[in-house]
Amino acid sequence: MTKQDVIKTDAVIIGAGPVGLFAVFELGLLDIKAHLIDILDRPGGQCTELYPEKPIYDIPALPVVTGQELTDRLMEQITPFKPEFHFSQMADSLAKTEDGLWRVGTDDDTLLEAPVVIIAAGGGSFTPKKPPIKGIEEFENTSVFYAVRKMEQFRDKNILISGGGDSALDWTLNLQPIAQSVTLVHRRDEFRAAPDSVNKMRTLANDNKITLHIAEPVALNGANGQLESVRLRSKTSGEFDVVCDTMLPFYGLTMKLGPVANFGLNLHENLIPVDTEKFETNTPGIFAIGDINHYPGKLKLILSGFHEAALMAQQAFRYIHPDKKLRFQYTTSSSSLQEKLGVK
Amino acid sequence: MRITVTDQNGTEHKIDALEGWSVMEIIRDHDLNIKAECGGCLSCATCHVYVDKDWLGKLHPPRDDETDMLEAEAFAIEENSRLSCQILFTEELNGLKLTLAPGTEKDA
CATH class of the missing domain: 3.50.50.60 (FAD/NAD(P)-binding domain)
Structure with missing residues (x-):
C-alpha cells in the first residue's frame, strides 16, 4: 500500500x-x-x-x-x-x-x-454486527466477510448470505450472476427490504437460481480459515449443513x-x-x-x-x-x- | 416496585422500577450492562431481553416494528424475546423477571 x-x-x-x-x-x-x-x-x-x-x-x-x-x-x-x-x-x-x-x-x-x-x-x-457463532473469528476475512468491497472476489464461489434486510437482499441479487451458488438464510419468511428486491429474490428462488432457507446459522465447519459448510437450524426441519466456501452475514450495524x-x-x-x-x-x-x-x-x-x-x-x-x-x-x-x- | 434482571454473566439484580419508564430505561438507569444504543427509538436491537415465561402473558404483545427489528438485528431469538425499550413499566409488572440477551453488552 x-x-x-x-x-x-x-x-x-x-x-x-x-x-x-x-x-x-x-x-x-x-x-x-x-x-x-x-x-x-x-x-x-x-x-x-x-x-x-x-x-x-x-x-x-x-x-x-x-x-x-x-x-x-x-x-x-x-x-x-x-x-x-x-x-x-x-x-x-x-x-x-x-x-x-x-x-x-x-x-x-x-x-x-x-x-x-x-x-x-x-x-x-x-x-457490522457479528453473529455470536462459536469460532467465527477463525474464518473472518478468509471465508467470512461482513461487507463486500470487490464483487469480483466472489466470482465462482459458493456463497451463503444470512440476514433479511436490504444488504442481504442486494448482495443476493448482485452476486447471483457471478457466483457458483447463492444460498440465502433468514429466520423467517418475511423480509425487511425494498419490495422490488424481495420480489426479484423470490423469482430467483422459484427458478432454482438461488436457494432460500428459513433458518438460523448455528455453526461453521472447516479448517485453517477455509469454510466448508454452515450448519443451519430450522424450526421445521431441525439442523442440517449447507455446503459453501463463503459466508456473508448482514445483521445491521x-x-x-x-x-x-x-x-x-x-x-x-x-x-x-x-x-x-x-x-x-x-x-x-x-x-x-x-x-x-x-x-x-x-x-x-x-x-x-x-x-x-x-x-x-x-x-x-x-x-x-x-x-x-x-x-x-x-x-x-x-x-x-x-x-x-x-x-x- | 421492583424488577429482577439477570445480566449476561448470570448475576441477578433486583432493581427499583418506576411506573411510566420503559424497562430499558430502568435497566440503564441502574448502570447494568445494556448498550441500548439507539436510545429507545426502535432502530437497533441492543436492548434485547428474554422475558420470564410466567410474565410473558402479562405484557402487551409486540408491535410489528418491534418484531421486525428483532428478526433483522437481534441474535439468539427465542419465543420470549422482546426489546426492553418497548415494554412500558406499570404497576401490574411489579416483580417482572427478565434476562439480558447476548449482544446487548456495552463495548468493553
Missing part, C-alpha cells in the same frame, strides 16, 4: 454526524477550513443511519424534523465553507508531526495534517469506539473527558464534541453538541491563527460574516 500525499488543512473533524457538520459552520465563521472523515458513505451519522425517517422534536426552532432532513439542512448551511469529506473511511491513527501539527490517518490510507483535531464521533464507528481508544487520550467509560470552556481533551489541540465527550452535567443531545461546537471553535481559532485577535460578531449584523456565508 502506498501512502497518498498528505493533505494539509486547518481542522480535521472525525465524524460527519450533525455535530461534526455544525462544527464546520462555527469553524468556518472564524476562517477555519475543515476536512471530515466518516466510516459511513454519507453524512448524518446516527441521524441518517439509525433514524432517517424518525421525527426529532427538540431542535431549537424546528418543531419537527427527521434525521435525514436535519442532515440535509446542515449540509445546506455549511455549503459556503466548502468542507471536504472523506467517506467510507475510519480514522485509525493520530500522531504529532515534527512541525507540531496533528496527523490523522485512515484505514484507506488518507493522511491529513492540521493544527487541531475535533473528535465528533458520537457513539463510535458504525461496524452497531457503534464501537474503535481506534479512537488508542489515540492516547484520557477515557472515561469509553467517553472522552473535556473541559466545559473549550471542550478540549487532556491533549492540547485535540477537542471532543457531541455524544462522545463527557463532563459534569453532560446531556447527549444534538443541541448540546451544537453549543460545544461553537465554544470549541473559539479555542481552535487561537491555535490556528495565533497572531490574530478573535473578534466576536453576529451573523445578523456583521458584513464580513455575511460575506463568508455568501449572502452579501
Whole structure:
C-alpha cells in the first residue's frame, strides 16, 4: 500500500454526524477550513443511519424534523465553507508531526495534517454486527466477510448470505450472476427490504437460481480459515449443513469506539473527558464534541453538541491563527460574516 | 416496585422500577450492562431481553416494528424475546423477571 500525499488543512473533524457538520459552520465563521472523515458513505451519522425517517422534536426552532432532513439542512448551511469529506473511511491513527501539527490517518490510507483535531464521533464507528457463532473469528476475512468491497472476489464461489434486510437482499441479487451458488438464510419468511428486491429474490428462488432457507446459522465447519459448510437450524426441519466456501452475514450495524481508544487520550467509560470552556481533551489541540465527550452535567443531545461546537471553535481559532485577535460578531449584523456565508 | 434482571454473566439484580419508564430505561438507569444504543427509538436491537415465561402473558404483545427489528438485528431469538425499550413499566409488572440477551453488552 502506498501512502497518498498528505493533505494539509486547518481542522480535521472525525465524524460527519450533525455535530461534526455544525462544527464546520462555527469553524468556518472564524476562517477555519475543515476536512471530515466518516466510516459511513454519507453524512448524518446516527441521524441518517439509525433514524432517517424518525421525527426529532427538540431542535431549537424546528418543531419537527427527521434525521435525514436535519442532515440535509446542515449540509445546506455549511455549503459556503466548502468542507471536504472523506467517506467510507475510519480514522485509525493520530500522531504529532515534527512541525507540531496533528496527523490523522485512515484505514484507506488518507493522511491529513492540521493544527487541531475535533473528535465528533458520537457513539463510535458504525461496524457490522457479528453473529455470536462459536469460532467465527477463525474464518473472518478468509471465508467470512461482513461487507463486500470487490464483487469480483466472489466470482465462482459458493456463497451463503444470512440476514433479511436490504444488504442481504442486494448482495443476493448482485452476486447471483457471478457466483457458483447463492444460498440465502433468514429466520423467517418475511423480509425487511425494498419490495422490488424481495420480489426479484423470490423469482430467483422459484427458478432454482438461488436457494432460500428459513433458518438460523448455528455453526461453521472447516479448517485453517477455509469454510466448508454452515450448519443451519430450522424450526421445521431441525439442523442440517449447507455446503459453501463463503459466508456473508448482514445483521445491521452497531457503534464501537474503535481506534479512537488508542489515540492516547484520557477515557472515561469509553467517553472522552473535556473541559466545559473549550471542550478540549487532556491533549492540547485535540477537542471532543457531541455524544462522545463527557463532563459534569453532560446531556447527549444534538443541541448540546451544537453549543460545544461553537465554544470549541473559539479555542481552535487561537491555535490556528495565533497572531490574530478573535473578534466576536453576529451573523445578523456583521458584513464580513455575511460575506463568508455568501449572502452579501 | 421492583424488577429482577439477570445480566449476561448470570448475576441477578433486583432493581427499583418506576411506573411510566420503559424497562430499558430502568435497566440503564441502574448502570447494568445494556448498550441500548439507539436510545429507545426502535432502530437497533441492543436492548434485547428474554422475558420470564410466567410474565410473558402479562405484557402487551409486540408491535410489528418491534418484531421486525428483532428478526433483522437481534441474535439468539427465542419465543420470549422482546426489546426492553418497548415494554412500558406499570404497576401490574411489579416483580417482572427478565434476562439480558447476548449482544446487548456495552463495548468493553
